[in-house]
Amino acid sequence: MNQVGSLAPVKRISEKVSVQTPEQIQFEFELAGVSARMMAYLLDLLIRAGVISVVSTILVMTTSWASEGLSAGLVLILAFVVEWGYNTLLEWRFNGVTPGKKALGIRVVRTDGVSIDFVRSAMRNFLRAADIFPFFYAAGVLTMFFTGTQRRLGDLAADTMVIREKRSPLRDLPPLPLNPVEIPAGALMQLGIRDRDLMIIDEFFRRRHLFSEDRADEIAAVLGDPVAKKLGIEGGGSELVLAGMLLAGNEVRSSWYGRSTATSIPGASGGAR
Amino acid sequence: MIKQDFMEQRRVRWERLEQVLRRLETGRSGKIAQHELDEFVHLYRIACSDLARARSQDLGDDVESYLNAIVARGHKQFRPRTSPDRRRFFEFFTHDFPRAVRAQKWYVLAATLLFVVPIVITAWAVVNDPDIAYSLSDPAQLEMLTDAYAEGHQGGRSEGEDSLMTGFYVHNNVGIAFRCFATGAFFGLGSIFFLVLNGVMGGAVGAYICVAGYSQSFLSFVIGHGAFELTAIVLSGATGIKLGMILVNPGPYSRVDALKMKSRQMINVVLGAAAMLLVAALLEGFWSPSGAAPMIKFIVGGVLWVLVISYLMLAGRVGESR
Structure with a gap:
């Protein structure tokens, strides 16, 4: 919370991997961390235990009249299939997702971002036997730290990685106060206001309703007052200055964009019929 | 505001793309109509081009990360087309598996030696001095096994016990084979360890039982399923050593690329070995302990060995690239 007032760039601890599409467009995947993967694993473990206990109860009820040995044998085979098949088959069938991974919002993909096939799924999941060595995935977690791309031995052998599924909704401008201070678009560039600063202002207005009037003033003053002073703006609260900056920032982008459309990119509009 | 215009203009398409994506992500691939796929590719x-545009013209982090997210989601939908059908399943056993085994024959030879030499050495040692077996294996277990073979299998077993043991062999042995392969990731050391360990234990226990005078009962039990079980353990160990060796010496490629090139082959051998272990489990559960005369078991077992080895050496030779 103390961070809100400062303009120090807030860096989240997450690693990103860049991937290029055949269209030569780069985009980023965010890697899933150890903790998310561990939670997903534990969840899957619970589900596996649930499946085994339910199905084996059914097996015992339907086959034990023949012989107890038969049902015990079937239960052992079931345990084998679930232990080795659960991840392999689900990740293959459902595009890199198991129920546990789904719940944690993570997914297995090839390192080039394409979905995995059976061989990769089998490779990364059979190698769990090595990752699990000598206890509770110690080898796997160690390699995850050293690879830098959070991959365990199975991932390295299968050339896969686990990514965070990101949903990033498209947002309109946040609700702004009435009568924002008029700020010329060019002034922002002179002051060296960057996109990241504007993002923080954007975030501030999105959370504006969480603060009391006094607190909001206090926060807004950190950036608003120096800017107002430099531009020689008298009166008008610091919030109104911030709102003006946000609007001006949008204008800057738009005008850059407008200038580029004059020499418009043929491919970009050609695709849109 | 031109940024706003751009967003208004494109938004309909982005939202439609999200809709199609949602269907692709949740639906089964068979139920998606061709025109939807075409629409997906188009959108x-x-x-993609909007993302490049948003970036080069600095339309703001919000638009950029939104487009980044939907492009990433779309990218994941592209997948290699590998729908396994019945023909592929059949071909796996007639071609892919034996070829993959032959492709790594030197590793198979090495694994065989790592398995057989410890068997011979410990067996020889135990024959000379049976007490050695006690230091290699749990004495109580040794006595139990000896008693079991002393009883022999002339009476056969109940069917229930057969099924139980089959389940146990599947659970236990295939798991061992997978582990024997996977621990090869530690530069092959895990696979070597498991091969030698299994050899030492097998040699000690087998020799002890034979010295105790039940060699016929023991050998006639082992020979039938051994053709599948022992070969499969050696094969998965060989694949593990290969995995380790690729890590140690990837040749002119990066380690990841070297692994990538060989991974299909390696997985084929491991899956084939798993299938062989399923056969072994059935044999070990139902045939090996049956009341059939030892002579018949030896003959059948011998035939199985010949079949397994010639299958691995000869199947799928026609048209094999070398």
């Missing part, structure tokens, strides 16, 4: 391309 995905547009989103």
Whole structure:
């Protein structure tokens, strides 16, 4: 919370991997961390235990009249299939997702971002036997730290990685106060206001309703007052200055964009019929 | 505001793309109509170019990360087309598996030696001094096994016990084979360890039982399923050593690329070995302990060995690239 007032760039601890599409467009995947993967694993473990206990109860009820040995044998085979098949088959069938991974919002993909096939799924999941060595995935977690791309031995052998599924909704401008201070678009560039600063202002207005009037003033003053002073703006609260900056920032982008459309990119509009 | 215009203009398409994506992500691939796929590809391309545009013209982090997210989601939908059908399943056993085994024959030879030499050495040692077996294996277990073979299998076993043991062999042995392969990731050391360990234990226990005078009962039990079980353990160990060796010496490629090139082959051998262990489990559960005369078991077992080895050496030779 103390961070809100400062303009120090807030860096989240997450690693990103860049991937290029055949269209030569780069985009980023965010890697899933150890903790998310561990939670997903534990969840899957619970589900596996649930499946085994339910199905084996059914097996015992339907086959034990023949012989107890038969049902015990079937239960052992079931345990084998679930232990080795659960991840392999689900990740293959459902595009890199198991129920546990789904719940944690993570997914297995090839390192080039394409979905995995059976061989990769089998490779990364059979190698769990090595990752699990000598206890509770110690080898796997160690390699995850050293690879830098959070991959365990199975991932390295299968050339896969686990990514965070990101949903990033498209947002309109946040609700702004009435009568924002008029700020010329060019002034922002002179002051060296960057996109990241504007993002923080954007975030501030999105959370504006969480603060009391006094607190909001206090926060807004950190950036608003120096800017107002430099531009020689008298009166008008610091919030109104911030709102003006946000609007001006949008204008800057738009005008850059407008200038580029004059020499418009043929491919970009050609695709849109 | 031109940024706003751009968003208004494109938004319909982005939202439609999200809709199609949702269907692709949740639906089964068979139920997606061709025109939807065409639409997806079309919309995905547009989103790609929009992302490049948003970036180069600095339309803001919000638009950029939104487009980044939908492009990433779309990208994941592209997948290699590998729908396994019945023909592929059949071909796996007639071609892929034996070929993959032959492709790594030197590793198979090495694994065989790592398995057989410890058997011979410990067996020889135990024959000379049976007490050695006690230091290699749990004495109580040794006595139990000896008693079991002393009883022999002339009476056969109940069917229930057969099924139980089959389940146990599947659970236990295939798991061992997978582990024997996977621990090869530690530069092959895990696989070597498991091969030698299994050899030492097997040699000690087998020799002890034979010295105790039940060699016929023991050998006639082992020979039938051994053709599948022992070979499969050696094969998965060989694949593990290969995995380790690729890590140690990837040749002119990066380690990841070297692994990538061989991974299908390695997985084929491991899956084939697993299938062999399923056969072994059935044999070990139902045939090996049956009341059939030892002579018949030896003959059948011998035939199985010949079949397994000639299958691995000869199947799928026609048209094999070398």
